[in-house]
Amino acid sequence: MTHGATIGDAAPKGRVWDRFPIRTKRVIWAWAFLALPIIFYGWIRFYPTFQAFWISFTDWDILKPAQFVGFENYDKLIHDPAFWKVFRNTFTYLIIGAPVSLVVAFAVAYYLDRVRFMHGFIRALYFLPFLTTAAALAWVWRWIYQPVPIGLINGFLAQFGIPQQTFLKSTTQALPAIMVTAIWAGLGFQVIIFLAGLRAIPQTFYEAARIDGLGEGAILRKITLPLLKPTTVFLVVFSSIGFLRIFDQVYNMTSNDPGGPLGSTKPIVLMIYQTAFSSFDMGYAAAQTVVLFTILLIVSLLQLWVLRSR
Amino acid sequence: MRNRFMLAGLAAGISLLTLGAAQAVEIEYWQYAYDTRVTAMDQLIANFEAANPDITVKQTTFPYDDYQTRVIAAKAAGQGPDVLQLFYGWLDKFQSGGVLQPLSTTAFPHDQIEADFFPIVTAMKRGDDYYGLPTAVRSLALFYNKKLFEEAGLDPANPPQTLDELVAAAVATAKHDDAGNLISEGITLDMAGQDHQWWREVLTRQFGGVPYSDDYRTVTYGEKGGTEALKFYTDLQTEQKVGQAGFMDEGQAAFRGGMAAMTIDGTFRLGSFRTIDQFEWGVTELPANADGLRSNYASYFANGIGSSAQGEELAAAEKFLAYVSSPEAMQIWLEVVGELPARKAAALTDTNLADPVLAPFLKALDYAQTTQFVDEAGQRQVAIDMANRVLLEGQSPADSVAEAAAAEQAIIDDATK
Numbered sequence: 001m002t003h004g005a006t007i008g009d010a011a012p013k014g015r016v017w018d019r020f021p022i023r024t025k026r027v028i029w030a031w032a033f034l035a036l037p038i039i040f041y042g043w044i045r046f047y048p049t050f051q052a053f054w055i056s057f058t059d060w061d062i063l064k065p066a067q068f069v070g071f072e073n074y075d076k077l078i079h080d081p082a083f084w085k086v087f088r089n090t091f092t093y094l095i096i097g098a099p100v101s102l103v104v105a106f107a108v109a110y111y112l113d114r115v116r117f118m119h120g121f122i123r124a125l126y127f128l129p130f131l132t133t134a135a136a137l138a139w140v141w142r143w144i145y146q147p148v149p150i151g152l153i154n155g156f157l158a159q160f161g162i163p164q165q166t167f168l169k170s171t172t173q174a175l176p177a178i179m180v181t182a183i184w185a186g187l188g189f190q191v192i193i194f195l196a197g198l199r200a201i202p203q204t205f206y207e208a209a210r211i212d213g214l215g216e217g218a219i220l221r222k223i224t225l226p227l228l229k230p231t232t233v234f235l236v237v238f239s240s241i242g243f244l245r246i247f248d249q250v251y252n253m254t255s256n257d258p259g260g261p262l263g264s265t266k267p268i269v270l271m272i273y274q275t276a277f278s279s280f281d282m283g284y285a286a287a288q289t290v291v292l293f294t295i296l297l298i299v300s301l302l303q304l305w306v307l308r309s310r
Numbered sequence: 311m312r313n314r315f316m317l318a319g320l321a322a323g324i325s326l327l328t329l330g331a332a333q334a335v336e337i338e339y340w341q342y343a344y345d346t347r348v349t350a351m352d353q354l355i356a357n358f359e360a361a362n363p364d365i366t367v368k369q370t371t372f373p374y375d376d377y378q379t380r381v382i383a384a385k386a387a388g389q390g391p392d393v394l395q396l397f398y399g400w401l402d403k404f405q406s407g408g409v410l411q412p413l414s415t416t417a418f419p420h421d422q423i424e425a426d427f428f429p430i431v432t433a434m435k436r437g438d439d440y441y442g443l444p445t446a447v448r449s450l451a452l453f454y455n456k457k458l459f460e461e462a463g464l465d466p467a468n469p470p471q472t473l474d475e476l477v478a479a480a481v482a483t484a485k486h487d488d489a490g491n492l493i494s495e496g497i498t499l500d501m502a503g504q505d506h507q508w509w510r511e512v513l514t515r516q517f518g519g520v521p522y523s524d525d526y527r528t529v530t531y532g533e534k535g536g537t538e539a540l541k542f543y544t545d546l547q548t549e550q551k552v553g554q555a556g557f558m559d560e561g562q563a564a565f566r567g568g569m570a571a572m573t574i575d576g577t578f579r580l581g582s583f584r585t586i587d588q589f590e591w592g593v594t595e596l597p598a599n600a601d602g603l604r605s606n607y608a609s610y611f612a613n614g615i616g617s618s619a620q621g622e623e624l625a626a627a628e629k630f631l632a633y634v635s636s637p638e639a640m641q642i643w644l645e646v647v648g649e650l651p652a653r654k655a656a657a658l659t660d661t662n663l664a665d666p667v668l669a670p671f672l673k674a675l676d677y678a679q680t681t682q683f684v685d686e687a688g689q690r691q692v693a694i695d696m697a698n699r700v701l702l703e704g705q706s707p708a709d710s711v712a713e714a715a716a717a718e719q720a721i722i723d724d725a726t727k
Contacts, residue, residue, distance in 0.1 A: 062382050063407025149493045169556040256502040261698045278687045
């Protein structure tokens, strides 16, 4: 009986399908293929995102059933000095890290573009850290920053009788010390993208400018930078999001006291991680996540608007 | 001919079925990944399976950092293990979250537990029920590098027995370069290691205080003892300059590398330190104060039965738990992992008490305290920050201790509300 029904249903469907014009069929096929990634993506990304919004209004701790608590988590967040500290840290990573990394990457790309000798090799050297696991890099840097007798930099300083620096063990030096490694690790990627952008600018523009007698500085200001804008916009947004989400470097370089000393290097993502997976305070962690999401959204939109092409 | 084949097939099928029934019980055991612990457990499982051919035990391990999350997530998904290892300090969380089931009093009578195990076993009791039994217990002691002691003109056979002697030995063994940088520590300072336990349960008491109220729900180190204890601790870096937080990253690394004359660490470090071959080291009890008062911190990982184990699996889990808490299992654990047996009779043997390495740890079990943490990581962080405020920001020990006491009280109140 069921057999009969399926066959009976299928027959008219076949006739409906035959009636569609080729164009419609193509669209249907396209959507059929697209549906799979869309459903998958929606399921693993958007559904949990909305779930996180909901969890942020509960006191869920994994073990006991969640209870609705209204804005309690957000209220706690506003009055938590630890949160404002990580907030400040996160923006320090962003406001110093992103511009510095872009300027350095541009300078490297600008001059590397003119180097013919061993160009590929030098480019590979810059790109290498980007290919390496962040955790492995962080541990090497952690060793480099150690005090004497094992630290590389301090060992060097000590040979010249210069007092050793505390680096990761200091509340003032630790954040910059970690930021340097994050900038360095992302540099290769930015250099490659800038190089591609520079190569995409037609040589004829430069030739015309030189014939007109423009100096190098003027060429840079009037031709290179304006034409490089799409690349710059992409990198600004990309590296800003990267610095707002910084985690690996900090966690691996301060794993004895994650985000320390005294929370001076802790970014918001690390706070979320600790709230969720060592205190199991999922509701509070979700509220922090929502705040991070909002910041990322605002910063990205703001940058797209500021750097939009007129 | 064909019939005979069918008969043979049928017979084989039936015998397979019955075999299957006899071997039906498989239980799952979880612990965190640590080489010697996994090896020891493999041995225990092999012995147990040989004695109980109808039970198989499957061991699953996770990295320590993920372990609690995995247990809790598995409970949320309804797929928890039958027997699992847990730190005594996680019990509140696991018990209130329903991860564990209470041990049945018929399989594990309370009077026997309390007569046979060291008294710290009561940290596994909530209300009228026990929720787990330890195989091994751990305590702290002072490790010292005999080579560095000799070089400094100290007698390696007479390690420091009091706090004053400790400081004197540290001053004698610490080395600095011309610029004044510390290049070899007298004693390691590592709050993230075991020093927070030393400060909390040992130094605070030796300086006349008590760290917590009896039920561990009220922080009392802020009232008395805590400040003096913290000052003693931070002075080692700021005044005597015999140690430095973060030197060679971790205290145990500095000691292993022969760059620290003394370090305070636990029994669990024995396995790792036994592989040192550049120098000889010794162990002694944690130093007493001027009045001869000693204290120590003892802790343990216990094994409990998961709340999902029922029927046959529960019976098998109980048998397995009984075996891994037996004197035989404790002896294997001692040999492989180096941790002390949790049963008095198995621990306090003449051989163990004559062992120069084990004896200091065993003696400590007589006077050791077991802090009841509500959030071990959070409470440890409070102690780390407390020392850092003094060492890095120049805050006075009194203010720092007061701030720490308030922060820790907030953690406890939050967890027990």
